[in-house]
Amino acid sequence: MSSNNFEPAEIATSASRAFFRKLVSPIVERYKQDDPAKYPWFEKNLANLISLARVISSFIIVRGLLNSKTDDSRQLYFAAACINVASDGIDGEIARGLGTVSKTGKVIDPIADKVMFTTMAIGLVPFFRRRLDSKSTIFRATIAVAVAMEVRVLITGSRVGVQAQKIGVDPAGANVYGKIKFGLQCAGILSGWGIIKASRARKAATILILMALPFSFLSEKGHRKQLEKLNTQSSNPYN
DSSP: OOGGGOHHHHHHHHHHHHHHHHHHHHHHHHHOOSSGGGOOHHHHTHHHHHHHHHHHHHHHHHHHHHHOOSHHHHHHHHHHHHHHHHHHHHHHHHHHHHTOOOHHHHHHHHHHHHHHHHHHHHHHHHHHHHHHSSOOHHHHHHHHHHHHHHHHHHHHHHHHHHHHHHHTOOOOOSOHHHHHHHHHHHHHHHHHHHOSSHHHHHHHHHHHHHHHHHHHHHHHHHHHHHHHHHHHHHHOTTO
8 A cells, every 4th residue: 555545644644734733823823924034033943943942852851750759740741741742743834834844844853753752762661660670571672673763764764865955856754654653653652651550551652662663664665765766866867
């Protein structure tokens, strides 16, 4: 099945974008300019700043979740984690709404997503070990494979971006499999940190992150196909 025919995922993506578009509409209505050249530096780079904040805050949030001494403190950091996950939809819709989509943003956004998932997933390993007083080989292996796949997807996606820039075209961006993968990953890490009973939290996180792995493979495969297509265009510029 091609990604173009993945109708349920496309419907979910459209619904998600509509939700975030509505959420950021007050910002867009306030700052939108007819001429992008009129934007002050802050408004022009607002979406990229949110992406960068997602990278920095991921480390702070995980540290806070691991070191929280009270339920109130932990709940506060978990709420911040939810906002951090949601920021992936916010920055994209702000960029599209304001007309400030940039090559820099297309680079920063996927990196920010992968840093967020990786830090929050790896943080769950000591978190569960401390709460359950045991090592989970299956969970640790799941996290190791998931992180390795994220690195592989990032490398292939970066090669696509470099090649696209070399021949002067815009890369297609995240494919539908990548979006499904990221949704499952986010559900997994939030379940791991959010479900109160540690054994259930670990089980839910393991299942959801395992479910994301086939889509990680398909996402990377899609990037490889795009890279092959770009390489063909580069070799045959008149075709």
